[in-house]
Amino acid sequence: MPAEPNHDGPKKPNTAADLLEEVGRTMNPGGDWRAALATVLNIRPDSVRQLLSGRMEIKPGHFRDLLSAMVEQRAALAKIEAEVRAWIAKQPKGDER
Numbered sequence: 001m002p003a004e005p006n007h008d009g010p011k012k013p014n015t016a017a018d019l020l021e022e023v024g025r026t027m028n029p030g031g032d033w034r035a036a037l038a039t040v041l042n043i044r045p046d047s048v049r050q051l052l053s054g055r056m057e058i059k060p061g062h063f064r065d066l067l068s069a070m071v072e073q074r075a076a077l078a079k080i081e082a083e084v085r086a087w088i089a090k091q092p093k094g095d096e097r
Helices: 016-027 033-041 045-053 060-089
Strands: none
Touching: 016 033, 016 045, 016 060, 033 045, 033 060
């Protein structure tokens, strides 16, 4: 069953599979998000497809692993963001592009 659209932004996940897909797509936009999920979850890519299709049960441990990866990615991005902001702040004004 597809997720219902959320009028405040992207579709709102209705099922564990919807949430798993949304996390995968968000953590690896434009890339092979299923392969990235497989790496994070330490499972084979075909197991990700089975999780998403319902042939394999999505367990709380899957989401604990994802949450851990999300926290790590957010921390890494925050560090890089600070470095980018510092670099921009050092640049001469008026040379925007």
